[in-house]
Amino acid sequence: MPGSAYFHIPFCVNICHYCDFNKVFLKGQPVDEYLAYMEKEMINTIRKTPFSKLKTIFIGGGTPTALEYEQFETFLNMVNRHFSSDDLDEFTVEANPEQTDRKKLEIMQASGVNRLSIGVQAFQEHLLKELGRTHVKEDVFRTVSEAKAVGIENISLDIMFGLPGQNVDMLKESLQFAFSMDVPHFSAYSLQLEKKTVFYNRAMKGDLLLPEQEVEARMYEVLMEEMHKHGYVQYEISNFARPGYESKHNLQYWNNNEYYGIGAGAHSYVNGKRMANAGPLKKYMALIDETGFPYVHSEKLTASAKMEEELFMGLRKMDGVSDARFRQRYGTSMFTVFGPQIDALLVKGWLKKSGDKVSLTKEGTFLGNEVFQEFIGVV
The missing domain is CATH 1.10.10.10 (Winged helix-like DNA-binding domain superfamily/Winged helix DNA-binding domain)
Incomplete structure (x- = not known):
């Protein structure tokens, strides 16, 4: 039975050059209609497979904080209406710093959000531009400060390494800026070239200069050393936390537990089945009209598949x-x-x-x- 729920907001003001998640440009999209269809999916999902104890909620994207104030509040109210639980430990929203102001943070806090995951990636302006990011360093400091001011202190920062034009000293500098904000959690990933991204297309043309493999390995080593030095425990290959601040939601995945996935392009693991939702918005909404659910793929896992997943998911954790x-x-x-x-x-x-x-x-x-x-x- 699912103990977690993921909700996907696919809208972005701009598209990052490395991102292969399901996303669309916000401008001109039927946002209100999409949110209404998400609620239909929520209702049908709970009706079909009720939960008894829901421990974590995670809202990702895309860019959830790209929604307008009223849309954002309406959406969070929907989530609470259908997925509220006395057992809820963690309610996370992904945020881009340049699209997260105090009012949106206050809406989150009033809606029960108690954890913020902020997409930072780097602190050097030229690297941010290379990534297709539109925030600057000061936006991150402001967002962290305002989040703490409204009472959201469980904050995670995303950092990337192995970036075009990045060296070890730049990573060290980014980490020092990040540590200065006194947040309890970091996710730190090496750049992966994914198909259908700007970076992948550039790499295929020979137009993307990435650090040598040895330099990237050194960056990862430096990352681990610096995290340890500053009191953060590596509890998963790419995640570091002060004790007690590990991501409870992501641990649900790594522990191979079941979860709901709501929204275009979301994935679910319910009653031993893995299901994938349609990614394109029109198809997502059309399938809900036709069948009540937006599934384009459903697979009942065999005992063998479950055992394999138990190993390769569980071994991501340092605890094993x-x-x-x-x-x-x-x-x-x-x-x-x-x-x-x-x-x-x-x-x-x-x-x-x-x-x-x-x-x-x-x-x-x-x-x-x-x-x-x-x-x-x-x-």
Whole structure:
């Protein structure tokens, strides 16, 4: 049964050059109509699969804070109307600093939002322009300050490394600016070239100068060192937090738990099925009119697929995967199912074993995708 819900607002004032999430330019879009259809999906989803305890809500995009004040308030009221829960621990909204002012923060706080995830990426103006971002450094400081002023202190900043034109010193400078804001959580990702993005197209033309692989690896090492030095614990490959401020919502994913996904392009994992919603707005709304749901793909996971996901999702966490939990879920030991793969990775030094748990070594964190690949298609 789902313990979390994700809501997707696909509208953006501008499109970042690296982003492959489902998004559209805000101007000229049927925003009010889309929100009304989201509510239809909410109602139908809860009617079909009610929840008993909802622990986390996450509103992402796109850019949720691109909505106008009235639209934003209307939408948050919808979410609360259909997904309110006494068990809710965490209610997160993604925000772009240049589109988040005090009034929007006050709307969030009044609606029960208690966590803000701010897209920062870098603090150098030339890097922000290269990324297609439209904020400046001062926007981040203002947004963090105003969020704290209205009572939202659980704040996460997104940082990127391995960017075109970026070097290790620039990353260090960005981190120092970020640490000065005294926030409890960071997500820090290396740039990934995704198809259908500006950066991917430029790379295919040979027009994108990225740091060498060794330099990117050094950036990741510096990131881990600086986070540790400033009191942030790495609890997942790309996430760092002060104790008690880990992202409860993202842990639902990494713990392979079920969740609702509402909105164009959203994904769900409900009753053992993974479902994908239509991305284009017209198709999303048309499917809801036709069937009540916007699904374009639905797959009932086999026991084998669930076990594989348990490993490659769970190993993202520094805490790793517990065999006791694996046995409880699947009635067998992960060492029975994946023994040869685990043994080979232990020998390589990419995994380590402690008690009934296996987890990534420091070397393994640099090679995460190669580690995870070992568990796909095994069973």
